Amino acid sequence: MSVTDTERMKRVGLNGDEAVAYAAKHANVDVVAAYPITPQTIMVEKISEFVYNGELDAEFIAVESEHSALSAAVGASLAGARVFTATASQGLALMYEILYIASAMRTPIVMALGNRAFSAPINIHCSHDDAYAVRDTGWLQFFAENVQEAYDLVLMAFKISESPEVLTPSIVNLDGFILTHCIEPLYIWNERYIQEFLPDRKPVEAIDYRNPKTYGPLALMDYYMLIKRQQYEVVRRARATIDRVFDEYSRWSGRRYRAIKTYMMDDAEYAFVVLGSTAGTMRSMVDKWRGMGRKVGLVSLTLYRPFPEDDLRRILSGVEAIGVMDRSHTYGGPGAQLYQEIASTLYSLDEHPRLLNIIYGLGGKDFGPEDAEAAYKYLMRPDVREVWLGVEG
Amino acid sequence: MIEIRWHGRGGQGVVTSSQLLTKAAIYAGKYAIHIPEFGPERRGAPVRAFTRIDDEDIEIRYNVRNPDIVVVIDPGLVEMKEFITEGLKEDGVIIINRPVDMPISLDGYKVYSVDAYRISIDELGRPIYNTSMIGALLGATKIIPLEYLIKALEERFSGSVLEKNIRAIRRGYEEVRLV
Numbered sequence: 014m015s016v017t018d019t020e021r022m023k024r025v026g027l028n029g030d031e032a033v034a035y036a037a038k039h040a041n042v043d044v045v046a047a048y049p050i051t052p053q054t055i056m057v058e059k060i061s062e063f064v065y066n067g068e069l070d071a072e073f074i075a076v077e078s079e080h081s082a083l084s085a086a087v088g089a090s091l092a093g094a095r096v097f098t099a100t101a102s103q104g105l106a107l108m109y110e111i112l113y114i115a116s117a118m119r120t121p122i123v124m125a126l127g128n129r130a131f132s133a134p135i136n137i138h139c140s141h142d143d144a145y146a147v148r149d150t151g152w153l154q155f156f157a158e159n160v161q162e163a164y165d166l167v168l169m170a171f172k173i174s175e176s177p178e179v180l181t182p183s184i185v186n187l188d189g190f191i192l193t194h195c196i197e198p199l200y201i202w203n204e205r206y207i208q209e210f211l212p213d214r215k216p217v218e219a220i221d222y223r224n225p226k227t228y229g230p231l232a233l234m235d236y237y238m239l240i241k242r243q244q245y246e247v248v249r250r251a252r253a254t255i256d257r258v259f260d261e262y263s264r265w266s267g268r269r270y271r272a273i274k275t276y277m278m279d280d281a282e283y284a285f286v287v288l289g290s291t292a293g294t295m296r297s298m299v300d301k302w303r304g305m306g307r308k309v310g311l312v313s314l315t316l317y318r319p320f321p322e323d324d325l326r327r328i329l330s331g332v333e334a335i336g337v338m339d340r341s342h343t344y345g346g347p348g349a350q351l352y353q354e355i356a357s358t359l360y361s362l363d364e365h366p367r368l369l370n371i372i373y374g375l376g377g378k379d380f381g382p383e384d385a386e387a388a389y390k391y392l393m394r395p396d397v398r399e400v401w402l403g404v405e406g
Numbered sequence: 407m408i409e410i411r412w413h414g415r416g417g418q419g420v421v422t423s424s425q426l427l428t429k430a431a432i433y434a435g436k437y438a439i440h441i442p443e444f445g446p447e448r449r450g451a452p453v454r455a456f457t458r459i460d461d462e463d464i465e466i467r468y469n470v471r472n473p474d475i476v477v478v479i480d481p482g483l484v485e486m487k488e489f490i491t492e493g494l495k496e497d498g499v500i501i502i503n504r505p506v507d508m509p510i511s512l513d514g515y516k517v518y519s520v521d522a523y524r525i526s527i528d529e530l531g532r533p534i535y536n537t538s539m540i541g542a543l544l545g546a547t548k549i550i551p552l553e554y555l556i557k558a559l560e561e562r563f564s565g566s567v568l569e570k571n572i573r574a575i576r577r578g579y580e581e582v583r584l585v
Contacts, residue, residue, distance in 0.1 A: 197440075
């Protein structure tokens, strides 16, 4: 792609937080309810600046906690507004009970999550603990690999979430500091053209005082399970809309988006599966290993919920061994979160690839070429099932 | 690809320097990435930041290990030789904040010196070294034309603060010397 501006897109240097703030602005959101937390703070600062300067005609609700932030977001979304929020780690934990309410009440809120480790010990840097902790809440989840993707995914998430057949909130994950505070070149839209892709929200069954309805009523043995089954189907079927919106945005922007990115997987004997910003580092390592004649490939997930299991079965069948990379862990469980999901996904295959769970980068621990080399060496050892990179033994 | 490591202390604008250079490189049509290293954010504690600049898209996302260039913003850190030369490439460049006639022994590297203390006192009235040091970096290495750095600075500052910093940058650019 050329490095010059066009009438439609401008090449700028922004950090991940600023890029997300621009995406919320370009999505022309109506309501933003958010509470600042490192490493998301710049998003909130920048959006409040846009509102204060009159660059964004939105209601910025300066709430007293994340619990209130998401509660306000749910109310505004039910009223028909396009709603954005953002948080990280401890803030997401405080939102937890409202996450289930937002998804079950079918409020198409978009949230940016600057992935950060949970305390204690207190840490402000990247782990995927927070994203994993809310994987069962019924929100769609996307992972950005770089700042451009964080910007683009926020725009796409609004279109996906607000589609009448989906009406489900989305989380766009971007690695704390590694993306939130890293400045990179990216293309942002000239706002004049955004409507071509993302028209104003057309709410379904919005609150209307002249025509009152009940929202969020009690449902016990009569309807609860039925409603949950419906919601389960909605999230499962959202995949079709996600693929359609990804295709549309790819054509519109010239940047290709798909649920899963594969690299050198056609003849791969060994593969790594990864989420987030580490994908680029791993791709450069795959190039190096390929140069040495090693048949290694990489799979990175842009879509995490709904989990793209059918695709993964197809892509990963026939591979000899897979290193599943988790920037998180679980206590006393059979492997970390992504590992468990890949293992479940592959169980129905007749021949199972060998799996290695690679725990890496917790709390922002830097992951470089030497760590990738170590991961590769462990992957060659059939006797190792799990490794904590950098703290082995 | 050019990899740069910045050394300084909390409050000296180490992160800002890396950010400004990254933006300047982007405005110059290059690919660039700024990577801050945030520890406990204490004024006076040693701070590092990293910048990568390339003609092609940069995919890697880890801290710079083997810099081509090290910029030492804080004059006191020059004494911590192992710390500032760690991983520096054999023919690597070090740019230090020190009067140009003051002796220094950093054998095996290409050392450039600029009196950023003098420049910042003259131009800004305060010992804020970072803009003089970015100017010195560009003067010594010519990796990005000065005009793009000034464009990046204009985004961040205005009025007399901008004017003073532009003068500091220009002086750093012109007064830097190979030791």
